[in-house]
Amino acid sequence: MLEHLLPFTVGTRAFVISGLLIAAVGTAALYFLLFNGLRSLFRRFDSDLALVTLNVSTYPALISFVLISLKVTFSKLIAIDGVDDFERLLSAGLIVSSSYWIVKLFNQVVVYYLKEYTQQSEVMWDDVLLPLLEAVLPVVATVLGGALVLSTFGVDLTGIWVTLGGATFVIGFAVKDILANFFSGVVLLIDTPFQFGDVLKLEDGSVGMLRRIGVRVTQLYMFDNHCNMYIPNSALQGQNITNLSRPTSYYHYSTTVEVPMACDLDALKQLMRQVMLAHPDTLGDLDSKLSLIDQHFQPSETEPLLAQQQTIGQQRLLAENEVNFKLEEIDLELSSIVVTLQFAEKGGLTSDEIENVQMEYENVLGSIGIAVSTETEGKRVSYCYSETAADDSLFELIRSWYRVTIRDPHLLDEDENLIPEEWERRINLLRRRVQRLHQTINRPEREETRLDDYVLELRQWLKDRFKTPRRKWQEPKVTVNGLQHNDEGIAYLDFTLSFFVDDIKLENGKRGDRISSQIYQEVIRYLKQTSHLTATVTAAALPIPKQLH
Amino acid sequence: MPVQAVKGEDYVVEYDSDSTTVKFRGELALGGPKEYAPINDLFAQAIDQNPDVITVDLRELAFLNSSGISMLSKFVLGLRKQKSIQLVILGSNDMPWQGKSLKNLQKFLPSLKLEIE
Numbered sequence: 107m108l109e110h111l112l113p114f115t116v117g118t119r120a121f122v123i124s125g126l127l128i129a130a131v132g133t134a135a136l137y138f139l140l141f142n143g144l145r146s147l148f149r150r151f152d153s154d155l156a157l158v159t160l161n162v163s164t165y166p167a168l169i170s171f172v173l174i175s176l177k178v179t180f181s182k183l184i185a186i187d188g189v190d191d192f193e194r195l196l197s198a199g200l201i202v203s204s205s206y207w208i209v210k211l212f213n214q215v216v217v218y219y220l221k222e223y224t225q226q227s228e229v230m231w232d233d234v235l236l237p238l239l240e241a242v243l244p245v246v247a248t249v250l251g252g253a254l255v256l257s258t259f260g261v262d263l264t265g266i267w268v269t270l271g272g273a274t275f276v277i278g279f280a281v282k283d284i285l286a287n288f289f290s291g292v293v294l295l296i297d298t299p300f301q302f303g304d305v306l307k308l309e310d311g312s313v314g315m316l317r318r319i320g321v322r323v324t325q326l327y328m329f330d331n332h333c334n335m336y337i338p339n340s341a342l343q344g345q346n347i348t349n350l351s352r353p354t355s356y357y358h359y360s361t362t363v364e365v366p367m368a369c370d371l372d373a374l375k376q377l378m379r380q381v382m383l384a385h386p387d388t389l390g391d392l393d394s395k396l397s398l399i400d401q402h403f404q405p406s407e408t409e410p411l412l413a414q415q416q417t418i419g420q421q422r423l424l425a426e427n428e429v430n431f432k433l434e435e436i437d438l439e440l441s442s443i444v445v446t447l448q449f450a451e452k453g454g455l456t457s458d459e460i461e462n463v464q465m466e467y468e469n470v471l472g473s474i475g476i477a478v479s480t481e482t483e484g485k486r487v488s489y490c491y492s493e494t495a496a497d498d499s500l501f502e503l504i505r506s507w508y509r510v511t512i513r514d515p516h517l518l519d520e521d522e523n524l525i526p527e528e529w530e531r532r533i534n535l536l537r538r539r540v541q542r543l544h545q546t547i548n549r550p551e552r553e554e555t556r557l558d559d560y561v562l563e564l565r566q567w568l569k570d571r572f573k574t575p576r577r578k579w580q581e582p583k584v585t586v587n588g589l590q591h592n593d594e595g596i597a598y599l600d601f602t603l604s605f606f607v608d609d610i611k612l613e614n615g616k617r618g619d620r621i622s623s624q625i626y627q628e629v630i631r632y633l634k635q636t637s638h639l640t641a642t643v644t645a646a647a648l649p650i651p652k653q654l655h
Numbered sequence: 656m657p658v659q660a661v662k663g664e665d666y667v668v669e670y671d672s673d674s675t676t677v678k679f680r681g682e683l684a685l686g687g688p689k690e691y692a693p694i695n696d697l698f699a700q701a702i703d704q705n706p707d708v709i710t711v712d713l714r715e716l717a718f719l720n721s722s723g724i725s726m727l728s729k730f731v732l733g734l735r736k737q738k739s740i741q742l743v744i745l746g747s748n749d750m751p752w753q754g755k756s757l758k759n760l761q762k763f764l765p766s767l768k769l770e771i772e
Contacts, residue, residue, distance in 0.1 A: 438732045441763045445728035449756040450721045459721040465687065466725055
């Protein structure tokens with residue numbers, strides 16, 4: 107190509123010097139374009155995707171340009187001694203530069219943005235596939251690059267490939283355990299009986315939080331000894347695992363209390379129920395909890411945090427109440443849209459009906475905290491979504507709620523990050539879902555008879571995955587198990603106090619133990635204050651595994 | 656003032672506070688929530704009385720547009736919280752729009768008593 111552009115004969119000194127000059131000028135121009143032109147342009151973009159891509163590509167692009175220019179210049183000089191080897195060297199350099207470029211682009215651009223995507227998605231397989239690709243692709247690119255470099259120097263690789271093929275059986279046999287673990291990991295991902303962050307109870311009774319499923323092993327963080335446990339995927343797959351985070355992260359606890367027969371049974375039962383309800387971290391009817399929260403768990407010298415626990419707890423319950431009201435309001439609005447759609451879809455939606463449904467749905471978006479604006483370009487209408495940041499929107503109410511929640515004096519540093527992260531993830535998922543539905547409602551096309559199903563699906567998702575409403579079976583319960591006798595023949599009444607803890611993951615999995623202990627102490631404190639019950643009170647606090655009611 | 660009414664060209668909505676009955680007649684095709692606000696106020700009054708039973712008589716309502724269905728469904732679904740109030744809706748098979756639409760309401764408020772004649 108160069109010979110057509112230059113007025114010099116191929117192979118002359120003038121031709122070579124002109125070619126090198128063109129390469130130098132081109133490199134300088136490219137350098138200026140990459141470092142000044144494009145960089146200042148990309149800095150204006152909201153997303154840093156273009157800028158990061160440019161930063162990663164600048165030097166490999168320059169090197170590749172220089173090598174290609176030299177190759178073009180010297181390609182016509184092969185007849186000269188030594189040029190052939192020099193050209194091979196250039197080819198090898200080009201392959202190394204390209205391989206390096208591919209690996210860098212993959213690691214710093216593709217993986218980075220895919221990671222953001224996987225954190226937002228609800229499925230788990232992509233969270234695992236990505237680290238796998240991250241580990242494997244650079245190795246494959248480097249090996250292939252190396253093989254190509256060897257090929258350019260005339261090394262015959264056929265023998266190596268044949269040997270590798272023959273060794274496959276031996277290698278397969280040697281790594282059969284690794285392969286078994288790999289495929290077990292794949293099965294666990296496809297079957298997804300749990301998600302990252304779920305609290306699992308293994309067959310041996312140990313409880314830990316699922317951190318990651320790797321190629322060979324699964325990593326669990328064990329609450330008891332605060333360390334990581336690595337279980338081969340095949341061993342995990344073969345176990346009966348209890349997922350304590352499903353269907354909800356609520357965790358069932360029970361405490362046994364034995365009191366002398368002389369006590370007032372009804373008064374004691376009521377007291378025990380009130381104590382459990384008055385604890386801010388147990389589940390129960392919010393109104394009842396708020397009315398009782400001031401009456402129990404008074405601070406003492408040994409328990410100075412109780413005052414803060416109850417005050418913050420009260421604020422947290424009030425904030426949660428606001429969130430629940432808002433969710434009920436949204437549920438009502440969505441249900442109303444379903445009824446309207448089911449009414450209107452007979453015979454197809456008219457433009458008035460579509461307009462009405464759009465208006466109703468935009469009210470729902472407003473309640474959630476999303477404002478919609480339209481941009482028109484010719485015939486094309488696109489929608490822009492922004493957060494309203496209104497104090498009474500669902501998003502802001504949730505943020506107020508979790509901001510109060512993390513002030514709980516018993517929470518650990520990691521909980522203070524975990525709670526906002528978890529809620530922001532859910533907010534993000536909800537935002538994507540409602541925006542997608544808004545676009546479908548605005549352009550129903552052939553899906554107009556399915557719109558009611560899509561709205562119902564969103565409504566159900568809000569209840570199942572966003573925030574599960576409190577149920578009656580989660581209310582604290584006091585049951586009388588019967589009479590017990592001690593060795594001296596004294597009769598005791600045996601009570602079981604059952605309650606649900608709001609989140610099993612918090613406080614390194616020990617939140618339930620702390621609450622159970624506090625409730626137990628409060629009941630004992632009451633029993634000690636009651637003059638006619640000064641007899642020995644024996645009790646045992648035994649957390650038992652979560653039971654589904 | 657036991658009976659209040661909201662009247663339009665093609666419709667009349669009456670609220671009898673003694674029997675806590677809201678009765679619809681004619682054809683209702685108003686433009687949106689703002690135009691339905693006076694009727695919504697009648698429903699609000701019925702709820703404020705906190706009666707045992709609220710009756711919505713739709714037997715003589717020949718047509719209701721989608722905005723009207725939205726208004727009616729919000730009122731009905733809003734009663735989910737008012738567990739002490741029994742809602743009765745009277746409908747008619749002679750009005751084609753009523754059959755399926757009213758049954759759909761019942762899915763969201765199972766305690767709704769639907770009497771279609």
